[in-house]
Amino acid sequence: MKKIQVPTKEQVDAKAQQIFGQLEQSLGMVPNLYATIGYSSNVLEGFLGFSQAVAQSSFTKKEGEAIKLAVSETNQCQYCTAAHTALAKMNGFSEQDTIDIRKGTIADERLNVLVNTAHEITKSRGRISDETKERFFEQGFDEKALVDLVALVNLTGFTNFLHNATQIPVDFPAVPAINHQAA
Template identity: 35%
Template sequence: MPRITPVNAATANPDVAATLGAIKAKVGMIPNLHATFANAPAALKGYLGFSEALTSGVLTAKQREIVSLAVGQANQCQYCLSAHTLIGKGAGLSPDAIRAARQGTGIDAADAAVAALAVRLIETRGQVNDADLAEARSAGLDDAAIIEVVANVALNVLTNFTNNVAATDIDFPVVELTIAN
């Protein structure tokens, strides 16, 4: 049972209802995370804007999902792991790539570097060292990609923490926190 009640689009104020309606039109449903964010319309709009902006960056959709999976695992967010396992499949990640991301690695050097940097950012609260950046660069990440990994980590920390605080009901196929072999 959620600790923060999701907003019902049918009874929401007109601005929030319109935002939730646009989400439903775009993705076919209103995910419980979005309905939970709707308790704070500024947070919902900020999340949506930041998320949308990052889709036009240098990281691929697969790499953004790798960050989401790596960070979701590091922060033990079952909602996000469930959502991003499904979204990651839709973005073209194989089951092996999903498992690797959750383990903080990847199936090729660039994806491994993205996942490792994301996990390292969580572990160090952003206080990565020169060796961490050298490792990312040696795998082909340039400064733009590094900054986008940071931005995607920040976005995922927002969703992970919101779901962990709210105990958001999972409305995706449930993925266990323990990584299957």
Template identity: 45%
Template sequence: MKTFKPLTLEEANQNSQEIFGAVKSKIGMLPNLYATMGISDKLLGGFLAFTETLKNGEFTSKEYETIALGTSQVNSCAYCISAHTAIGKMNGFTEEETLDIRDHSIADSKLNALVTLASELVILKGHPTATAVDDFFEEGYNKSAFAELIAIVALTTITNNIYHNGGFEIDFPRAQNMENLKVA
């Protein structure tokens, strides 16, 4: 059963309408995910503000997208995999690199440490292995980055769960190799 669907501008409350307008003016479109999250202007507004804060944190854009893409892969979210693949490519990843991130074979050891730790946080319900944590710190990341990685995983999981409970189309180019996604 799909509980959520994207709101039209007319269906949204005043606050969500304003957020929708700001998103559309910033990125040129209102993604179906955000139109769905607008069911709660507090959720959408808070999500966007926290995301913007974290995007100005410890990680580069490529590192941020690595975390989001890895989290979305583990959570089997076709929408977010497609979105973060597209955004990752806008930030310099090749198609092959996005696929490598998703299967933990990216040649860059720093990115591989990120995707491994992010994935373990999801799979092991917040209790990653000592190896994943040690590898993360050995790659030069600090405790602030670790805390922010946890937050990015949490924010991405929110969007993954909205999609899983929503009835909406993927409005990004569909990512490759999603036929084997495990859907819970």
């Protein structure tokens, strides 16, 4: 069976090489998953552009990381769970908060509704219950926020699915598996 390797800068086309250079400047590295997306420079360019657009959403950076972490856990993506745990901590979450987000039990009611709505969108392919929508809107979110949330779930799902399909090495600190409450 063919094993997918993380490409080096020399193994991707000129457009991807240029993007790798930009990533190195802004992040100090090219994460393995981004490098793997670089096999298709058009997809890498589109992904990064969509990422920038979604970053200007209804959510704070902290809320965005909570959503990405919840979706990554739901999709059982080791790479993205590790990456978004590290990023969540950089955005003010504690280790316990990241575990609670992954379990869908974070104490902050607004964040809890947000991560559980993201979980349901992911799990049900967008078919969320009326009760979930009602809780979402009761927290002060509006229709724009719902569109932004679905976009963020899908953006995160892309990287989750790519890692799950390729199983490239994780270049972020590993996170422990957690036990989920019965759903």
